[in-house]
Amino acid sequence: MIDLIDIEKVYQTGKKSSFIALRGINLKVEKGEIFGVIGRSGAGKSTLLRSVNLLERPTGGTVIVGGDKLTELTEKALQEKRKRIGMIFQHFNLLTTATVRENIAFPLRIAKLGGSRIKPRVDELLELVGLTAYQHHYPKQLSGGQKQRVGIARALANDPEVLLCDEATSALDPQTTDSILSLLKEINRRMGITILLITHEMGVIRAVCDRVAVMDHGRIVESGTVLDVFLSPRDSVTREFVSEVSDAFGSxxxxxxxxxxxxxxxxxxxxxxxxxxxxxxxxxxxxxxxxxxxxxxxxxxxxxxxxxxxxxxxxxxxxxxxxxxxxxxxxxxxx
Ligand SMILES: Nc1ncnc2c1ncn2[C@@H]1O[C@H](COP(=O)(O)OP(=O)(O)OP(=O)(O)O)[C@@H](O)[C@H]1O
The missing domain is CATH 3.30.70.260 (ACT domain)
Structure with a gap:
């Protein structure tokens, strides 16, 4: 469903200086799976995730989503394609002056759906994320978990084939994190949406992902099924992450x-x-x-x-x- 081939990203940091954020990334995410990318701060996770919908355009390589080579699309075709790639963010990025309902309806209005189709779709999404009772609230009246639920509903509005999650639970407490992760698992199971998430927490990977890639200094240093990587980590960075969630071992x-x-x-x-x-x-x-x-x-x-x-x-x-x-x-x- 997502195919990243030889992705490179070089940021120009000055007239004569540059920084290589992604180096030769090859990653394949199968349809219907939940794939996690884990890495320390600065490893390049956000840059990688934002390359998938070209919010960040790679300086080299090919991005394919659902069979379309995004890196070769015209700007107009890319805008169209992006509707099928939902995204949620660590800090939710909601419209603060709009209600829950209006926030969720926003991408449908952008897609120029008629009012008669928007209403039932928003009702359905509110129900899915459990916020029907809060539909006329404003973001500032919501808890972090509720705000992320609005973010999820908004990301799903246009019926995407892929959902990108940028540290979606990093601003939430452990209990709320669990409930958001359960919601993501349910969405994946019920709707078959492919999910690509980035995180710095091994607990998140263990809770929801089928496969994982570990990033360090702009490279993927290890990848495989979560069970394999977790039980037999090969790279030192991976071992550090694993030890965070299995502190009983090696005492x-x-x-x-x-x-x-x-x-x-x-x-x-x-x-x-x-x-x-x-x-x-x-x-x-x-x-x-x-x-x-x-x-x-x-x-x-x-x-x-x-x-x-x-x-x-x-x-x-x-x-x-x-x-x-x-x-x-x-x-x-x-x-
Ligand atoms: N616009 C930019 N210009 C220059 N360097 C950048 C830019 N954006 C990111 N970087 C650098 O690229 C590297 C990777 O950043 P990125 O945000 O992808 O990492 P990350 O793994 O997501 O970490 P974090 O969780 O801290 O965001 C970092 O060293 C960062 O400073």
Missing amino acids: EAIDAYRAQGRMVRIHFRGGQTYEPVLYETVRRTDATFAILQGTVSKMKDVPYGQLIVELRGSDGEVDRIIEELGQQGLEVSRL
């Missing part, structure tokens, strides 16, 4: 144990998370095990678990257990 207590050897980390995915796979495997040997740390959580809707255990048995038994766990599809790494 000093575990490090102290490490000296004794035979410690393993086991990753469970999906239905396996709830099965006694470890117990059943160890039971078939003379070995035993001690659980040192464990967690069960969810990555979007997929359950996953991570256990750190010390296997107590002979070298041969320990090798056999690790091999058998692997054969059953568990990821096992010696610590």
Whole structure:
């Protein structure tokens, strides 16, 4: 649905100086998925997101959305295409002197829809985001979460195929963040809208995304399914993000144990998370095990678990257990 090919962005910062914000970005977002881009401040996330609808025109490369090469469209054709690419912002960007209803109707008026079609569409959108009772309020009378709901309704007004989310929950408290993320998931599921979001919070990625790309200094340093990247991060930047949401791992207590050897980390995915796979495997040997740390959580809707255990048995038994766990599809790494 979104194809970014060899995207470069160079900002001219002075007569003779320039800054490279994006370097050779290649990214493909499939139809119907929620794709997250994560990175530290200054990594280039906003520049990348704004390249998708050409709010920021790349200095090199090709942007394709829904089969159309945006980088080759005329200004008029681009305006038309942008109607099918919704966008929401960290600070909502609402019209402060217009009511909730007028804010949502705004893109429909721009699209020159007749009044008789605007009213039912706005009613539908108000209902979708749960703001029917607030339709005559002004933005200053709303909470942050409600303002973002207006932003979402407005972005969906023209029935887009893609929704771009620019740090959409960064200005919200954790509870409101959860409710906005749930709304985005519902919109994606019910309407099949492809969502591309940028964030600096791994929690956001874990809650809603199918796949993720990690950015650093204008490059994508790692990408893959959220589960893969989360459970086996390769790049140091990724590892830092992952440690933010899994602070239980790698604690000093575990490090102290490490000296004794035979410690393993086991990753469970999906239905396996709830099965006694470890117990059943160890039971078939003379070995035993001690659980040192464990967690069960969810990555979007997929359950996953991570256990750190010390296997107590002979070298041969320990090798056999690790091999058998692997054969059953568990990821096992010696610590
Ligand atoms: N108009 C501009 N002129 C010059 N440099 C710019 C311009 N816009 C962005 N930059 C620089 O490009 C880099 C990437 O900025 P960008 O806003 O895309 O990063 P980001 O990852 O979204 O970070 P943040 O979350 O802080 O916005 C930064 O170093 C920024 O200073």
